[in-house]
Amino acid sequence: MRRVATVIAAFGALTMSSGVALLATATSADAAANKVGICHATSSDSNPYVFISVDDDSVKLKGHLQHREDPNKKWKSDGTFEGKAHSAGDPKPDLIGSFTDDQGNFHEYDGDITAASCDGDTPRANADVDVTQPDCDNDNTPSLDPIAQNATYVVSGSSAPGGHWVVTFTADQGFTFDGADQTQLVIQGDFDAAEICDIVIPPTEVTPVAPEFTEPTCDTDPAVILPDPAPVTEIPVPEKKVAGPEIETKDVDGVHYVVTGDLVPGGTVDVDATAIDPNVLAEGAQTHWEHTFAEVGDCDVVDVPTATPSVATPTVVHAGLTGTTVTNDLRSEQGLALLVSGMIMMVVAGGLGLRPVRGASRS
Secondary structure, three states, X not given: OHHHHHHHHHHHHHHHHHHHHHHHHHHHHHHOOOEEEEEEEOOOOOOOEEEEEEEOOOHHHHHHHHHHHOOOOEOOOOEEEOOEEEOOOOXXXXXXXXXXXXXXXXXXXOOOOOHHHHOOOOOOOEEEEEEEOOOHHHOOOOEEEEEEEOEEEEEEEOOOOOOEEEEEEEEOOOOOOOOOOOOEEEEEEEOOOOOOOOOOOOOOEEOOOXXXXXXXXXXXXXXXXXXXXXXXXXXXXXXXXXXXXXXXXXXXXXXEEEEEEOOOOOOEEEEEEEEOOOOEEOOOOXXXXXXXXXXXXXXXXXXXXXXXXXXXXXXXXXXXXXXOOOOOOHHHHHHHHHHHHHHHHHHHHHHHHHOOOOOOOOO
């Protein structure tokens, strides 16, 4: 039972720790979803602002903060808004609500901003369009960000650089854009032409590879072997070489190799490597090599002896002489063969001679 209890206790502790982790994560996620109220300035004096809310860590908030510090809209007439007087031509900044971020830092701007803060004397439908022109920073991709309050919208036209765009807003039931009978508002414009952008290719780091050096022998010439291997140059036979600089170049994997020096037995060669634009050399990469080839000793030519065949002179053996050593003479064998052949012919002839003649009578 104690073992069972231990297992249950361990499982309970694991479950509790998982719950604590989930609660901490949920708190963090909720904190990151802070909304900031904004009165977005429009081009209309009758509907000067439209209410929106954005996340406190969003790109949109940064854009509206910029319009607060450097307004892109102006008042077209003299008047007041929320008790503050303005004149025609005065900047019309975005109004940003003060907020506390998820780190507990308070950001003070224009106080508590709500939908009511952005309305004039009479609640109305309101609309505007934020336009992002094409440029090199956004890969020449223009965009529209329609903003509607108490209204809906439809986007039409071209979305390409230089194209004409149209956003049609329709007021919700019970609202108008001018406080009278305007239930539809059309905002349109043209995107700028695409900018000409310089394409910047980031440099690639390259590391030169050390060359190989082949020592000369009586049968082979000295050589410098560059990467991917390829001999630098063809050299004539040693006795015809003339001392002097031999230069060869080669481009391999973003590296330019140059070989200089005396490519002869006993000579010294240098190999230098540089990066080919837009590549750059890796930090600490070796770019110079020097090598002195070994001397080659005397390469004597050895004459190959010519073998002369010997011819044996036959020895003549005279018939009837005794005590003479007979050498291996073919004539004795030929004579024996003729002797045997002659004897056979004589036997045959003798046999034929003993046969009686046909028709002769015996006595």
